[in-house]
Amino acid sequence: MKFIRLFVSSVLAVAVLFLCSNAFEGQRRQLPAEDKIGAFTYDEPSAADNSAAEKERQAQIRAQEEKQRKEAEERKKHEEQRKKAEEEKKKKEAEELKKKQEEASREAEKKYAVDSDWFDDAVFVGDSLTVMLSIYAEAGEVGDADFVCASSLGYNNALWDLKQPGNVHPLYKGKKCTTFDGVKQTGKKKVIIMLGMNDIGVYGVDGAMDGMKEFTERMLRKNPGITLYFQSVTPMLKNKQRSDLNNKNIPEFDNKLKAYCEEKGYKYVDLIPAVSDGKGNLVYENCGDPDEMGLHPSMTGCAKWVEYLKIFIGKDEEKNKASKPENSVDEVSESSR
Numbered sequence: 001m002k003f004i005r006l007f008v009s010s011v012l013a014v015a016v017l018f019l020c021s022n023a024f025e026g027q028r029r030q031l032p033a034e035d036k037i038g039a040f041t042y043d044e045p046s047a048a049d050n051s052a053a054e055k056e057r058q059a060q061i062r063a064q065e066e067k068q069r070k071e072a073e074e075r076k077k078h079e080e081q082r083k084k085a086e087e088e089k090k091k092k093e094a095e096e097l098k099k100k101q102e103e104a105s106r107e108a109e110k111k112y113a114v115d116s117d118w119f120d121d122a123v124f125v126g127d128s129l130t131v132m133l134s135i136y137a138e139a140g141e142v143g144d145a146d147f148v149c150a151s152s153l154g155y156n157n158a159l160w161d162l163k164q165p166g167n168v169h170p171l172y173k174g175k176k177c178t179t180f181d182g183v184k185q186t187g188k189k190k191v192i193i194m195l196g197m198n199d200i201g202v203y204g205v206d207g208a209m210d211g212m213k214e215f216t217e218r219m220l221r222k223n224p225g226i227t228l229y230f231q232s233v234t235p236m237l238k239n240k241q242r243s244d245l246n247n248k249n250i251p252e253f254d255n256k257l258k259a260y261c262e263e264k265g266y267k268y269v270d271l272i273p274a275v276s277d278g279k280g281n282l283v284y285e286n287c288g289d290p291d292e293m294g295l296h297p298s299m300t301g302c303a304k305w306v307e308y309l310k311i312f313i314g315k316d317e318e319k320n321k322a323s324k325p326e327n328s329v330d331e332v333s334e335s336s337r
Contacts, residue, residue, distance in 0.1 A: 240294025
């Protein structure tokens, strides 16, 4: 009996389970498919979709980086332009200030300048640069000064005999003569010399100095009682320098000439500040032949030359007056012996 009850219970349990299983399956079949609702569907992106999206993202990143690079370059460019404009402005202001200071200094120094009639007892001796000065002097800026000068003249060829072929001796009153005789004929006692340019190019600095010393001795023997003023050789344009004549060997000669004048007691006039750019080159506006030799003075250059010379002479005479005791008797200077 017990066994029968157990058997019946088992059969009933199996039946119940079967019925529940069928009922659940029927309900599941009745539920709508998720792909019809669409709320819970998610399709995994394909490899091609992933690749395209990544490419687009990388392109956007590169575009953004390129934009930032260009913006940085533009900022840098603007900053450089700003700095350059500021530097140019400061440079221009400094140049204008320097120019004003130089003009003020020149105006202040003009009070020392001698009058043009100081040159009535002077004679200028020189080469083609002094020939240019003689043309400028026609306006009366150097009084009644005389000129004994000739193109290509130098210390050395001034020593040549008057009959020597190829000589370049000057003319005085229409007649060729040696420089020494020309000065003697003028009767002037102030001899203002500028030679050496042609000597440097042919004989070098030392050869030019040797010629200068012999020239000076002969000039003093021929013209006793004169006072000698030696002017420096002026520089060339920066772009016209040559291997044998340039803005290196010209000042080398000038320095030796200055030292010799100081040793002997001759007057030495440094004209470089009057016509140069402060760096040893002839200023363009002071040059009369910029497209050719680049060393001859223009009329502007001559004007500055004469102005500077007048100031130098005036200062020199003031200095001499200050150094002389009152009621002293003038003595013959070494430069006049």
